[in-house]
Amino acid sequence: MTGAILAVDGIEHTYAGEVLALDGLSLTVPRGCRLAVLGSNGCGKTTLFLHLNGSLRPGRGRIELGGEPVSYGRAALMGWRSRVGLVLQDPDDQLFAATVAEDVSFGPLNLGLSGPEVRRRVAEALAAVGIADLAERSTHMLSYGQKRRVTLAGVLAMRPEVILLDEPTAGLDARGAELLLAALERLNAGGTTLVFSTHDIDFAYGWADRVAVLAGGRCLREGAPATVLADAGLLAEAGLRRPLLLDIAEAAGVPPGGRDEILARLAERKTGS
Amino acid sequence: MLATDRHAWTNRWRFIHPGEKALFVAGLLAADFALPALAVAPQVFWAAYLATVTGARVPGRAFWGVMAVPMLFLLAGIPALALSLNLDGAGPLLSLSPEGLALAAAVSLRSLAAVACLAFLILTTPVPDLLALARRLGLPPALVELAYLMHRLVFVVLERASAARQAQEARLGYRTFGTSIRSLGLLGGGLFLRSLDRGRRLDLGLAARGYHGELRVLGREPELSVKRLALAVLAVLVVVALALVQP
Structure with a gap:
């Protein structure tokens, strides 16, 4: 671990109409991690993400980016958003331009980059998510999975240090999810920090290297998936079920652990018997 | 509307500079309004049709589909132009005069040709390209x-x-x-x-992507071809010539 890229400390947020969405939430995002934010509907995941890129301002509490307290001036927000990208769940909320290449060029142009540099970044981002061939297509003639990858490319083209993804795999078919995750894995290997919310506990258990469990606008616990998701009391409090692999491990009489550990132990048993 | 949009994005002339198509359309429209309707309007109409269907390879059905609604409006308007209502004398008198008929024919032919030009433009050019122009x-x-x-x-x-x-x-x-x-x-x-x-x-x-009051995107910049501009002008001139040599 090389320190925290993002840290929130005791943040509170109340939406209009006195709905308390965040109630003293504290969470640290280590640099270079793949952090899954878990929780039932309405636990404050999306509200948290909107705080992490400065879209919403907490009523109380502190947010730090790269060890420095954040500020909300125009220039500061610009810098913040170029370092922390946000991919919304519904791609139609994010795609506004007529063609794929035009949409992806929006972020880099806002960074004040030159035309040739923007073109280079657009090509690079489209290649990174495997849709270079769609550059001149109209955004409303894409499939849902393609749209999701275009929104990711739109954020990638700004070369952020952290990408926040709201439910990255929701609504995608197996192939679409696989393509998206492959792109994310390449980014993560290159040092980009990933923070994503999900309802898919098996996905979080198998793919993330950190998980944070949210309930009632607070973070109940954060840590390695193998320890956090084995805590039955915690899962019950957050309204989550246990990962399937831990059920299997228990039924097979194999000690719990991370995904790879359990799979290795199960394989060992098979060859042993 | 969805079909129209799809053709605009996928036709053979999609990547031709919108300025070239616009010049062609502007020329046809000018001829349509400047010359006697009966002589020029049919030539303009067929020029637009051929450009759409033969040139850009948009199916004829799509062309007629775009034309259908304006044609209905035109049909509905013809009686009002052709008939004249006379309120003088012994009572209201509805009459059909040769001048009224000629006027109705001229107006509807001219409008039909003009609509065909716009149909060509909208079927071959995506709206964002037109907006960029x-x-x-x-x-x-x-x-x-x-x-x-x-x-x-x-x-x-x-x-x-x-x-x-x-x-x-x-x-x-x-x-x-x-x-x-x-x-x-x-x-x-x-x-x-x-x-x-x-x-x-x-x-x-x-x-989240740094929007601060201006939606800027990097559009494609298709080459403006002098050859094609000249062809557009030539096509318009042919239409004019055909209209003028007619008796």
Whole structure:
């Protein structure tokens, strides 16, 4: 671990109409991690993400980016958003331009980059998510999975240090999810920090290297998936079920652990018997 | 509208500079209005049709589909032009004069040809390309930006509307006239609220990518070809010549 890229400390947020969405939430995002934010509907995941890129301002509490307290001036927000990208769940909320290449060029142009540099970044981002061939297509003639990858490319083209993804795999078919995750894995290997919310506990258990469990606008616990998701009391409090692999491990009489550990132990048993 | 848009994005002339197509259309329109209608309008009409169907390879059905609604309006307007109502004398008198007929024929032929020119433009050029052209020709950027966003969001709302309508139909919302009216009202109200909500989220999404009051994107810049510009002018001249040599 090389320190925290993002840290929130005791943040509170109340939406209009006195709905308390965040109630003293504290969470640290280590640099270079793949952090899954878990929780039932309405636990404050999306509200948290909107705080992490400065879209919403907490009523109380502190947010730090790269060890420095954040500020909300125009220039500061610009810098913040170029370092922390946000991919919304519904791609139609994010795609506004007529063609794929035009949409992806929006972020880099806002960074004040030159035309040739923007073109280079657009090509690079489209290649990174495997849709270079769609550059001149109209955004409303894409499939849902393609749209999701275009929104990711739109954020990638700004070369952020952290990408926040709201439910990255929701609504995608197996192939679409696989393509998206492959792109994310390449980014993560290159040092980009990933923070994503999900309802898919098996996905979080198998793919993330950190998980944070949210309930009632607070973070109940954060840590390695193998320890956090084995805590039955915690899962019950957050309204989550246990990962399937831990059920299997228990039924097979194999000690719990991370995904790879359990799979290795199960394989060992098979060859042993 | 969806079919029109699809052809605009996929036809053979999609990547031709919109300025070249616009020059062709402007030339045809000028000829259509400057020369005697009966002589020039049919030539203009067929020039636009051939450019669309033979040139850009848009199916003829799509062309006639775009023409259908304006043609209906024209048909409805013909009686009003051809007939004249005389209120003097012994009582109201409805009469059909040769001048009235000639006027009706001239006006409808001229309008039909003009509509065909626009059909060519809209079937071969995506709306954002036309907007980019309009911006270069001096339309205020704010106006162009607004139209650009509206064009994108129309499709989002359209998708929502058809999904919502299917959901209502599945629950028998359009069984009788009464329920249809009620369902349609609910659909409209729901879409309005959803659109407001979507607008708010679009703003969040854009802000996350550094939006600060100006929607700038890097468009393609197709080459303006002198050869094709010359061809457009030549095509217009041929139309004019055909109109003039007619008896």
